[in-house]
Amino acid sequence: MPKPVSIILDWGTSSLRAALVSETGETLDTQDTTSGGIQFVKDGAFEAALMETVGSWFASHGPLPVIASGMITSRNGWIEVPYVDAPAGLAELAAGTKQLTLQNGATVTFLPGMRDPAAKPFPDVMRGEETQIVGFGLNKDCTVVLPGTHSKWARVEGGRIAGFQTYATGEVFSLLTKHSFIAKALEPAPGAEPVWSAFDLGAEFAASDARAADAFLSAVFSARTGVLAGVLKAEDIGDYVSGLVIGSEFRQARAAGWLIPGEAIGIVGNNVLNSRYGRVAPLFNLTVIPSPADAAKRGVQLIAGQLQLTK
């Protein structure tokens, strides 16, 4: 086995995921535990929770450096790391880390989140996505979208993250399809293929030149009028709304200046949403820059590497 050189933690509210990593970035071993999730750790006993999860790695390989990201760096976590303001690149993110030393002498480095003070109407924030963007790459000016419950649209310029804005697309999709009268959807069967025809219908309307597509509050009502018109069946609603809200996210990102038709954009993440976003991009005359599957881990390593250079 290659020599382990560090431990990378994705430490969130509900779980603690640890990876033992080699010098070349290879993942040699993993530990996943829900009992280490922040919400289950009592009285600030984070060090004990960490030792329970990765203590055997320390025992075998010595006090390896640990790099932690996720909600563990928030107010409710082990140590609160202030947001680094945009624009920021590797140097600023590395300078914004905080460290502490464990009883065994190992150093834990906590990565910061990012804040865009220029966002309207209030400064916007992210915690974790900036690390994925670093892992995607800062060497080429472009726009990057990170699909999710709270999607981020970010602009990479001159080797730094110039600014970003959150779109609550995933959450609005969930509200509409789970709780609304107008767009309540059937639960898809596990592993079922999306109804792409319905998805495309929603996305194509959002990308069309119809002025009504600028009216999101009206467009969502089309989940109902589409059924009344006999165009949508009950089993289509979920994917129709998915296409409509993701398409609307692109349309609104264009209106807000985050994307420029004809450009190439990055779609960063590792979940099923990426295929949906990739399907919408050409409707807005965008090509997609391939993203590494392990952007998050790469980002952590790049920031950690930068840190060693500067200390």
Add this chain to the structure above:
Amino acid sequence: MPKPVSIILDWGTSSLRAALVSETGETLDTQDTTSGGIQFVKDGAFEAALMETVGSWFASHGPLPVIASGMITSRNGWIEVPYVDAPAGLAELAAGTKQLTLQNGATVTFLPGMRDPAAKPFPDVMRGEETQIVGFGLNKDCTVVLPGTHSKWARVEGGRIAGFQTYATGEVFSLLTKHSFIAKALEPAPGAEPVWSAFDLGAEFAASDARAADAFLSAVFSARTGVLAGVLKAEDIGDYVSGLVIGSEFRQARAAGWLIPGEAIGIVGNNVLNSRYGRVAPLFNLTVIPSPADAAKRGVQLIAGQLQLTK
């Protein structure tokens, strides 16, 4: 007591509201019952439900004509009345009514809803709001908004309703403030005055020239970033989101061509929403045409009056 000349029914899913009306339109008596609501009427026994509610009026005043609107005219009601297509005015709405005769000889007239076949992406529908617009008045070209769970924006032109579109603003507000992570709000105390400063903050952003205000899916995230920035308190969130979504409805109605800055618009309805909409209108350089409080009843009487002229 003035002589009763007709009975007007607002007959919905959950209740039946009846009014005994004089020639001058005065309401002489009312009967409200939940047991007559469509969902409680078994085996299509609508005539029995009606007689139970207004039988004593027939006994005292003879077989007065009855005019019914509401979900009683839908597929799940007594008699399904097809939608009348826009553009339509008094003549078309009257021609679209359906009638039946009760065992006592009284005639029941059921009013139609309206459909806009030109709406995008699918034809839009309303059932009841068109009658309120008639009661508001068709004599002056203008835009009319009817605030609600599913607000309607309609254009009155040449004495007819030229077209309309639904905005699901009330429903989206409810989803965000009741079920979302980003904008879950405290339940306001009964009778409490809105936090107008928070409402205005949301509405003013929606009316601003910030390009980010065109991105509704992003703007809703400001309920969270406003708290993080220390601008919004927990008790502000509900009214902030209210101002933001109503302001966004105006902004989107402007983008979709329903309102023209500098015009006067009608705000029709009789609920507390009207004061909120009236507060937003000036932010979009709109003046408000006063609406009669009893627009719905006036509309019913106008359509019924038209019917007598043409039969």
